[in-house]
Amino acid sequence: MNDADEGVTRWRRVADRIRASIADGSVAEQLPPETELAERYSVNRHTVRRAIQSLAAEGLLRSERGRGTFVNAPAPRLAYPVGPRTRFSENVTAQGQRPAGRLIRSETVRADQALAALLNCPLGAALARLDTLSVASGLPLSVSTGYFPADRFPNIVRNYAETGSITEALARHGLPDYRRLETRITAERVHPSDAVHLDLPPDSIVLISNAIDVDAEDRPVQALRSRFPADRMELVIRL
Amino acid sequence: MNDADEGVTRWRRVADRIRASIADGSVAEQLPPETELAERYSVNRHTVRRAIQSLAAEGLLRSERGRGTFVNAPAPRLAYPVGPRTRFSENVTAQGQRPAGRLIRSETVRADQALAALLNCPLGAALARLDTLSVASGLPLSVSTGYFPADRFPNIVRNYAETGSITEALARHGLPDYRRLETRITAERVHPSDAVHLDLPPDSIVLISNAIDVDAEDRPVQALRSRFPADRMELVIRL
DNA sequence: GCTAATTTGTTCGTATGTATA
DNA sequence: CTATACATACGAACAAATTAG
Numbered sequence: 001m002n003d004a005d006e007g008v009t010r011w012r013r014v015a016d017r018i019r020a021s022i023a024d025g026s027v028a029e030q031l032p033p034e035t036e037l038a039e040r041y042s043v044n045r046h047t048v049r050r051a052i053q054s055l056a057a058e059g060l061l062r063s064e065r066g067r068g069t070f071v072n073a074p075a076p077r078l079a080y081p082v083g084p085r086t087r088f089s090e091n092v093t094a095q096g097q098r099p100a101g102r103l104i105r106s107e108t109v110r111a112d113q114a115l116a117a118l119l120n121c122p123l124g125a126a127l128a129r130l131d132t133l134s135v136a137s138g139l140p141l142s143v144s145t146g147y148f149p150a151d152r153f154p155n156i157v158r159n160y161a162e163t164g165s166i167t168e169a170l171a172r173h174g175l176p177d178y179r180r181l182e183t184r185i186t187a188e189r190v191h192p193s194d195a196v197h198l199d200l201p202p203d204s205i206v207l208i209s210n211a212i213d214v215d216a217e218d219r220p221v222q223a224l225r226s227r228f229p230a231d232r233m234e235l236v237i238r239l
Numbered sequence: 240m241n242d243a244d245e246g247v248t249r250w251r252r253v254a255d256r257i258r259a260s261i262a263d264g265s266v267a268e269q270l271p272p273e274t275e276l277a278e279r280y281s282v283n284r285h286t287v288r289r290a291i292q293s294l295a296a297e298g299l300l301r302s303e304r305g306r307g308t309f310v311n312a313p314a315p316r317l318a319y320p321v322g323p324r325t326r327f328s329e330n331v332t333a334q335g336q337r338p339a340g341r342l343i344r345s346e347t348v349r350a351d352q353a354l355a356a357l358l359n360c361p362l363g364a365a366l367a368r369l370d371t372l373s374v375a376s377g378l379p380l381s382v383s384t385g386y387f388p389a390d391r392f393p394n395i396v397r398n399y400a401e402t403g404s405i406t407e408a409l410a411r412h413g414l415p416d417y418r419r420l421e422t423r424i425t426a427e428r429v430h431p432s433d434a435v436h437l438d439l440p441p442d443s444i445v446l447i448s449n450a451i452d453v454d455a456e457d458r459p460v461q462a463l464r465s466r467f468p469a470d471r472m473e474l475v476i477r478l
Numbered sequence: 479g480c481t482a483a484t485t486t487g488t489t490c491g492t493a494t495g496t497a498t499a
Numbered sequence: 500c501t502a503t504a505c506a507t508a509c510g511a512a513c514a515a516a517t518t519a520g
Contacts, residue, residue, distance in 0.1 A: 009507065033485055044509050049486085057296070057442045058428045065486045066516030077425060084478040183476040186316060187426030187444050187469035189297045203296055205426050205444050210473075230426035234449075237422040237476050239323040248488065272504060283490050288505085304505045305497035481520085488514070495507070 011050035014041050018051060019060065022071055031061070031069040057203070059231065077234040078141070086180045086211070101164040104131040104143070104197065106157045108150055115147055118212055119220040126150035128157060132166075133197050140198045141233065144226040170221065178221045184210040187230060194227050205230040250289035253280050257290060258299065261310055270300065270308040296442055298470060316473040317380070325419045325450070340403040343382070343436065344370040345396045347389060354386055357451055357462040365389035369399060372436050379437045380472065383465040409460065417460045423449040426469060433466050444469040 014037070021027045031037065034052070038045040052069055055061045063069045109129050116123045127147045134142045146166065148156050152173070159169035170178060190204045198206070207228040213221045228235070253276070260266045270276065273291070277284040291308055294300045302308045348368050355362045367387045373380045385405065387395050391412070398408035409417060429437065429445045437445070446467040452460045467474070 011507080035485080046510090047508065050507085054441065058430070063486065064517085066484080066518075068485065068517095079423070082476055180478060182478075184318070184473045185424055185446070185476070186473040187446050189444065203293070205428065207424070207426050234423045234425040237321055237424070239419060239421075250488075274504080285491090286489065289488085302505065303498085305499080305503075307498095307504065482518100483520090484516100484518070486514100486516080489512085491509105491511080493507100493509080495505105497503100497505080499501100499503075 010043050011047045011054070014043060014048060015051035015054050017041065018055060022060065027071065029071055031071070033068065075231060078136075078232055079236045080141075080228065080233050081236050081238065082180070082183050082185075082209070083238065084179045086183070100135045101160075101166075102133045102135065103157070103161050104133050106130050109147070111147075115223060118223045119147065119149060121149055121220075128153060130157060130160060132160070139232070140229075142226050142228045143194050143197050144224055146225075147223045148221070166222070175215060175221065178213045178215050181212045181214045181218070181220075185235060186210075190227070190229075198227070198229050200229055207233060207235060209235065249282050250286045250293070253282060253287055254290035254293050256280065257294060261299065266310065268310055270310070272307065301440075314470060317375075317471060318475045319380075319467065319472050320475045320477065321419070321422050321424075321448070322477065323418045325422070339374045340399075340405075341372045341374065342369065342396070342400050343372050344368075348386070350386075354462060358386065358388060358459045360388055360459075367392060367395050369396060371399070371405075378471070379468075381465045381467045382433050382436050383463055385464075386462045387460070405461070414454060414460065417452045417454050420451045420453045420457070420459075424474060425449075429466070429468075437466070437468050439468055446472060446474060448474065 018027070018031070018037075031052070032040070034045050034048045037048045041048065052061055052063060056063060056069075059072055061069055062072050107129050109127050111119065111121055111123055111125045111127050113123065115121075115127060116125065119125075119127070121127075126149075128150045130144075130146045130148070132144050132146070133140060134144065150156075153170070156169055156173065159172045160166060163169055163172075186208050187205055188208055190198065190200050190202070190206045192202060194200075194206065195202050195204065198204075200206075207230050209224070209226045209228070211224045211226070213224065215221050257266070257270070257276075270291070271279070273284050273287050276287045280287065291300055291302060295302060295308075298311055300308055301311050346368050348366050350358065350360055350362055350364045350366050352362060354360075354366060355364065358364075358366070360366075365388075367389045369385045369387070371383050371385070373383065389395075392409070395408055395412065398411045399405060402408055402411075425447050426444055427447055429439050429441070429443045431441060433439075433445065434441050434443065437443075439445075446469050448463070448465040448467070450463045450465070452463065454460050
C-alpha cells in the first residue's frame, strides 16, 4: 500500500514479477507454492492467486490441485486447411492421421430466419441437424453442427452413421461433389457441453468456423458450424 | 451447503442459477447488486463474485465499477475478408468505414529461425518491425506486427508513418503490387499490451492471423501477425 | 496399501478503496 | 456530499487432490 504504488494493483504487480521470472528463465517448469510466493512478495495468498489466475487466463500458467502451478509450454498447432474443397477426412489423412467422425446427436428442426437465409430455403422448412465429433489419433479435433435440407437428404443421418463421413453420406444421396462457398471465422469461450466432447478445461477458447457448402449449381447443401480447440488447431488459408 | 450438493461447488451453482435467470428472461439487462444476490442465494458475496467472474469470462456478463453488472447483448461482428488481395484499407472502405492506420512502435530486429523461414532470408538478417494499430470509426479493429526485409525496404517506417498505409509505403519502394500467399488463423487470450491498444478487458479473446505477403515473383515481402478482437470481428474467406 | 504432509480450491469474514448515481 | 456498488486486500479455516514416506 505504501511501496512505490504508482496506481497499479498489487496482484497485477505480482503477475508482472511472475511473468518476468519466467521470461528470464529463473522459473522454468513449475512455480513455487502459493504460500511461498505470498511470503516472497509480501502479499496475502489470495493476492498471489489472483495474479496466477490472470496469467493462467492468458494461457501462460496452468494450476493443478494438489500438484502445483506449471508453466505452459506453447504447443505446436495442427494445421487445418480451409479452401473450396475443405473436407474433414481429406484434411486429416493428408497429415498422416487416422480420421474418425462420430455422431453425437441428431434431430429434425425448423429453419429459423438465419438458417433460412444461409440455406436459401423457406422459413420453417424441415432441416436435419447433425452434431458430430471429429477425432484424429485419439485427440478430439472439432465438434460440428451441420444443417441439411431434410426434403433433399432424407436419409442423411443414417448414411452418416453408417459411413462416418459427410462426403460419403451426401454421395449416397446422389450428390457426387460439393464445394465450400464461404467460411466465416471467429472465436469464443468454449460452451460447457462442447468442452466435454473436446476434452477441454471450462474456460478454453474455441475457433468457430461458420461455413456454407454448395453443389455444382450453387445450391446450398449444408450450413456448418464447427468448433476447434484454439490451442491445438490453426486454420490455414492458402490461395 | 446442504441443499442437494451433488459435488458441485457453490459458485458454480450460483453461476448456473444466474445463467438460467437470464435465459428465462427474469433478468433482462442489469443484475441485482452482489450483496442482494448473496442474500438471495444464501452465500457470501465472494461466492457471488466468483460466479459472476466466470460468466463474465464467458462474455455473458460485464461488470462496471460503481454502476452494476450488466447482461451483454451479443454484438454483430464486423466482417473482415481474407483473400489473395487482403488489404486493410480496402477492407474497411468497402463497408463504409473510414480507415486509419497508426504506427505504435518500430525497431530493427534480426531474423530468428521462424522469421527466416517465413521470409526466406538468411538467419540474422536485418528486419524492420512495424507495430501498427488499425481503427475504423473510432473503434480499434486490430493490432498488427509486420516484419519487412530491411535491405529491400530501408524507408518502410518513414513511408508508413507518412501515408498510414502498408500498400502505399511499399509502392514508394517501387513495389506496385503484392498478394497474400498464406494465412494461418488461430485464437488466444489477449496479451496485456494489446488489450490497451484494442481497448479490451484483460481476459478477452483475440483472433490471430499469421500471414505472408509476396510480390509478383513470389518473393516474401512481409510476415504479418495481426490480432483482432474476437467479439467484434470475424474473418471471412470467400473462394 | 496406508498415513501424513504438501498444495491448490473453496468459502466464509472483515475492511478499505474507487467510481458512479 | 452522501449513498450505492464493484474492486482490492487481508485473515482464517477447511476441502480435495496429490505426493512423499
